[in-house]
Amino acid sequence: MTLLQSLKNIVRSKSIHVAYVDVGSCNGCDIEVLACLAPRYDIEQYGIYVHNNPREADVLLVIGAYTPGWEEKLQSLWQKIPDPKVAIAIGNCPISGCLFNRPHTLVDPPVSKHIPIAAQVPGCPPRPTEILSAILSVAPTVFKDFEVRK
């Protein structure tokens, strides 16, 4: 890796763009992710910007227990995110299915079967501070060994 590239990587890891996708949760985790935007937690002072556009994102927050409507679509959404990228599973649902993983259910957890998951934040729902610290701890590893393909 050239010096320029590693310098670029260090700079880019201080400015993370986040998108979130709900693949079938109860909405509790969505609003906790939204609460991160509030001036109290102030996600932007850490250099994290939430705009929910997969095509510009570095980090994808996956919420929910994977419902049948997302077949193929989650994959194609994951492919639209430019490299380097990571996915973080927020809440119990994408990890195990939580309460919804019972007989007669329609969901198909865990989400790691469908896209690679780098970190998991358990909780039903996790607190905004936990979500924030998870993104912050993953951020340096995203760009660590990234090189532009020739």
Place this chain on the structure above:
Amino acid sequence: MTGPLYEKDLTSMKYAILTSRRHDRMVHEIASDLGLPQLRVRRYIMDHFDMLLMENLPARYERGKKDREDSPDPERSLGAHLYTRAVPMISEELMDETVGKVKDMLRHGTPMDQAISSGKKQLREAIVP
């Protein structure tokens, strides 16, 4: 590329909506009212309605049933408001035509039951061609 990007077959998801308890009762009542097999009613709903309208059908049906009780007779028995506005299975023109025909038959001395059943037959033919 010509085809739409995200379109996919929604039949199984639509069927999942129709299996709930409230939908089941509604389909049963509509089928027995019109004299159709339940399967045909389900099929028609799945083919013609979007998913949100399907979710809301039981609420609309209950409201339509209440309004049906208040309307005068040939419309009440045919469910003129119910099947055109609340559960939009039949176009308003066809319903107007059917109600007109039934009223004509009543004027010419046809008994009520017979007139209504011939009106319902016409509605049935519109749903199952």
Place this chain on the structure above:
Amino acid sequence: MKRTVDVSIPIGPVHPCWKEPARVKCETRGERVISAEVELGYMKKGIERIMKGRPWQEVMFLAERVCGICSVIHNMVFIEALEHISEIVVPERAAYLRVIVNELDRMQSHILANFSYCYTIEHETLGMYLLDTREKVMDELERITGARVTCAFIVPGGVRFDLRAEDVLHLRASLDILEQDIKRYTGIFERGPMIALRSRGVGILTQEAARESCAVGPTAKASGIADMDRRLHHPTYQKLGFVPISRNEGDNFARIMVRFQEVIQSIALIRKCLDQLPEGPIRGGGIPGAGEIAYSGEAPRGELSYFIKTDAAGRVLEISIQTPSIMNIEACCHYMLKGVASLADVTSTFVSSDPCIACTER
């Protein structure tokens, strides 16, 4: 005459302004929307199927997770239905505490809905003010129930925790600050000329259309229908002298203003509860038994009804849930969106009806 081309424009499932996935397919002529169709299926978990045949202790937690934003009312309606079946008596203090927590939940839900709307019309400053105010409500909710979301505060025969004297003081102090803040933000929203341009006269739902689509809650109240508020039939609210509010405009502006007014109303209701709060136990006795009932309550978004049938062991044999979002989103997509002038207004009109897809699909 020049012929304009009809275009079908899909919006979603992932959209920067929406919290949850849904796909709205708009048939447009130019930018004017002629009709809209919605494709769901991104959130269908089959909760009613999971609930069937399970003991009430499990269904109680599942009911809460039908919707994370208005979890308290789902909990409350399910437990109160269970209490009606098995004739469990609730102590008066517990009944008042339920109302306090329910109104706090309604406040945070309404503030979140208004935040989403402000964010969608790109008034980010007001949006952030509102989101910060919501955190104050969440603090109070957490202080009383022990959790921010999905708190499982209400149990058969009472509530989980008592309200201590210092909590009451803290709650009263917060309510004063909240009232001041919300009144200020209501003023900003009401008098903002740019907000009025994006909101007044956009996405009109007439009273007739609201009745036809069975709209409920703030969506119906903004169109002048207020008599369907289920709180009018709740004994504790009757004691508090609850009167629903309504407006007549039926546009986006009215829907947001109704929510602001309901937040102020909720603050007044909580104050009244605290004034009248009787001393006594917070838990009564009783065992859930067999029976069936259709019971409904007023969620932040409107009427929420449960039908449950239980057996003698307290297992839920049959259940069906009708959530308010179903009716409201239907009213929005099939009536409000017709004739909306531009595609930018499609998203804001959709958000103004406070859509909750998790509720809609369960």
